[in-house]
Amino acid sequence: MSGRLAIVGLGPGATDLLCPRAASALAAATDLVGYGPYLARVTDRPGQHRHGSDNRVEAERARHALALAAAGRTVALVSAGDAGVFGMAAAVFEVIEQGDPRWRELEVVVHPGVSAVLAAAARLGAPFGNDFCVLSLSDNLKPWPLILDRLTAAACAGFALALYNPLSKARPWQLGEALDRLRRHLPGTVPVAFARAISRPDEQVVVTDLATARAEQADMRTLVVVGTAETRIIRRPGHDPWVYTPRSVGRDRAQ
């Protein structure tokens, strides 16, 4: 089989946060596959075919991209942020493992991108300057009790948390329950940030603490950052505060 599939992370949104390698893969494609609003971010090129879909059919989209590649096309499958972090990459490999054995002969390459967690962290300061966990609150693909267990284990062990998919119209209560769970185990003073649509024109950042954080402060485009007991907020008059987690634990700082 001679087809090629590039799984491309588009980054958080701003054009200058798209890696040149990813941009080259997009330019080289004969066919672009992806969720409509993400495809809309990609520069139009004459002769390229676009195959948009809605957001709920990852496996179907992956199969479509693989079938095009198997037919000899040069396909770019796009994903927001980094395709390996709650993006399309895992869906493609799931489908390959269960699908046509000849798909394993295809050239499949994942092009990394700036994930939402890295973009949010950079915008805030350095909340993930020490150990951290990246966790999706969506219970579409895993049981809710498991998500609460992971949240508790990570928080109690002192990891900062990056929470993807905090809520949606179909999942309105999960973030509230997650914050309640965290309040049982962490001090109310732990910094919490809501980082929405980072690097996009409608970017919004709210820095608060665990005691006062409310689920209503997030939507489906928000990454929720929960610090640790050691995470610090540096206030600056007239500017957003900086949020950072020190590199050291239980030692003198700034050595």
Add this chain to the structure above:
Amino acid sequence: MSGRLAIVGLGPGATDLLCPRAASALAAATDLVGYGPYLARVTDRPGQHRHGSDNRVEAERARHALALAAAGRTVALVSAGDAGVFGMAAAVFEVIEQGDPRWRELEVVVHPGVSAVLAAAARLGAPFGNDFCVLSLSDNLKPWPLILDRLTAAACAGFALALYNPLSKARPWQLGEALDRLRRHLPGTVPVAFARAISRPDEQVVVTDLATARAEQADMRTLVVVGTAETRIIRRPGHDPWVYTPRSVGRDRAQ
């Protein structure tokens, strides 16, 4: 104060994995500050001042960059990968919090980059396609028992693991002990990958499992990836295998 400090993630190494925004910040700087080998990656520009240092003096390097910015310079402080993930960003904010109060008036911006964890994941397939933790094994800045506790908590809760700073000449035994600890809690079949110098000319990837993984397979430029009980290896004759973690837990796949 009119000075500016950009904290710039250079990505994993390949030129085409450097974000355009980061490249612009490097081009605009009057002064570049950083660890010598990272500075050497940055294109030479006439008139720019370079301030190299060795690897062990993060706080001193951060102070130097802030002092230059406070003197009105336009400074880029470089970091490998993403500056927010075990890079220079946290060091800068630590030094700001403890230092001259006027440093808070400086324009300090963190430019995100492709971290080693994202580059390694893309090279391997999608090992972080579900929840994961990013953890440094260096006990220079936190107690070793705490690191083992975090490792255990994350592994037992079902997170995949990205292990930074697995070992060095000064810390030769930590990775071996960490793997032994993981073997107590995870099946020996859990995939483990050693991803070294990803995207660099001397890139090396080894995919194995927890039962057979050995600390000697890593060095200080290696990111160690430990999957979960659900992480899969797709073998391909004549090619590196793909490693991925399914998006779902305890459900049918590829829906």
